[in-house]
Amino acid sequence: MSSEKVGVELRKGINGLDKVVLRESRGSSAEVYLYGGQVTSWKNNHGEELLFVSSKASFKPPKAIRGGIPICFPQFGSHGSLEQHGFARNRFWSIDADPPPFPTNSLSKAYVDLILRPSEEDLKIWPHSFEFRLRVALSPGGDLMLTSRIRNTSADGKPFTFTFAYHTYFSVSDIRWVRKLLWLLEKTDGVGVDTDVIEEEFEGGVANDELEGGADDDESEVRIEGLETLDYLDSLQNKERFTEQGDAITFESEVDKIYLSTPTKIAILDHEKKRTFVIRKDGLPDAVVWNPWDKKAKAMADFGDDEYKHMLCVEAAAVEKPITLKPGEEWKGRQELSAVPSSYCSGQLDPQKVLLSS
Numbered sequence: 001m002s003s004e005k006v007g008v009e010l011r012k013g014i015n016g017l018d019k020v021v022l023r024e025s026r027g028s029s030a031e032v033y034l035y036g037g038q039v040t041s042w043k044n045n046h047g048e049e050l051l052f053v054s055s056k057a058s059f060k061p062p063k064a065i066r067g068g069i070p071i072c073f074p075q076f077g078s079h080g081s082l083e084q085h086g087f088a089r090n091r092f093w094s095i096d097a098d099p100p101p102f103p104t105n106s107l108s109k110a111y112v113d114l115i116l117r118p119s120e121e122d123l124k125i126w127p128h129s130f131e132f133r134l135r136v137a138l139s140p141g142g143d144l145m146l147t148s149r150i151r152n153t154s155a156d157g158k159p160f161t162f163t164f165a166y167h168t169y170f171s172v173s174d175i176r177w178v179r180k181l182l183w184l185l186e187k188t189d190g191v192g193v194d195t196d197v198i199e200e201e202f203e204g205g206v207a208n209d210e211l212e213g214g215a216d217d218d219e220s221e222v223r224i225e226g227l228e229t230l231d232y233l234d235s236l237q238n239k240e241r242f243t244e245q246g247d248a249i250t251f252e253s254e255v256d257k258i259y260l261s262t263p264t265k266i267a268i269l270d271h272e273k274k275r276t277f278v279i280r281k282d283g284l285p286d287a288v289v290w291n292p293w294d295k296k297a298k299a300m301a302d303f304g305d306d307e308y309k310h311m312l313c314v315e316a317a318a319v320e321k322p323i324t325l326k327p328g329e330e331w332k333g334r335q336e337l338s339a340v341p342s343s344y345c346s347g348q349l350d351p352q353k354v355l356l357s358s
């Protein structure tokens with residue numbers, strides 16, 4: 001990082017941890033903690049936060065920061081013998097003052113290059129020399145681009161193998177589709193329906209059961225497009241393989257799936273916020289979708305009980321087919337996030353029809 005770069009500042013963050021703040025001239029910004037090499041904030045031109053970070057996130061090493069974009073390396077999840085999601089997310093990264101040139105021309109002036117090399121302790125648990133270079137960049141329009149370059153620097157002639165994910169936590173409006181019904185009932189003056197009662201029952205879980213299966217997926221508040229009809233491994237069912245049945249992906253309970261061989265573009269549509277996130281990825285064939293829902297949320301010390309309603313993880317990943325690098329070889333994995341205003345509406349929801357069809 002050099003001083004002439006516009007919009008790049010090194011600051012102290014929570015608990016005195018170093019962070020880099022990126023700013024673009026039109027108003028967008030991002031923050032990256034050196035701890036974890038982790039993006040913890042991405043704001044659009046209006047200053048609206050686009051990522052979720054838990055209000056209970058502990059910014060205290062060695063615990064990983066709950067939210068933003070943790071880097072899972074050299075292991076995603078429990079797919080190996082290392083700690084969950086590997087160690088990159090709870091190591092201190094350094095600013096890479098002189099990174100090798102980037103092959104792509106970037107218009108961005110707001111970027112930072114970080115580097116992670118294994119410590120002696122790391123080599124005891126994962127005996128492979130590597131250099132992990134991460135560039136985090138904001139485009140003039142406010143897109144957030146993360147590029148990882150991982151190189152095998154071993155002198156012992158041995159290859160190594162890893163799995164990887166950008167574990168992005170998106171901030172979304174209430175993910176539970178039943179919300180929409182309440183809103184519509186109010187709007188249409190739902191004849192003879194007391195929305196306060198429904199609201200109470202819903203919070204108590206009653207309405208949720210009664211209405212289950214009643215709403216068309218099209219009408220949900222938050223949905224993912226781009227993963228329909230794909231195969232996935234269900235982490236809630238011993239990583240068994242299933243095929244998505246072609247419906248839009250919406251949320252009414254815990255989900256933890258690894259979609260395989262996904263397209264390079266995936267969208268998260270948020271009807272209420274009138275916002276669509278577009279994820280473009282390269283070198284990362286898989287996409288993990290995770291929401292802990294209520295029970296798991298309560299079980300996590302660094303996650304608020306109700307916060308699951310307003311977050312969704314869609315994680316560009318390489319899990320099913322681990323990546324192997326011979327000495328001297330480099331792998332590149334890129335994720336580009338855009339948040340575009342949208343007035344998407346796939347049709348009118350008829351609350352009566354929905355309520356009666358359950």
Ligand SMILES: O=P(O)(O)OC[C@H]1O[C@H](O)[C@H](O)[C@@H](O)[C@@H]1O
Nearest residue numbers: 077084085235256288289290313
């Ligand atoms: O609690 P963490 O170690 O941060 O993991 C949080 C979640 O990450 C991923 O999305 C995995 O697929 C989940 O199984 C896991 O629960």
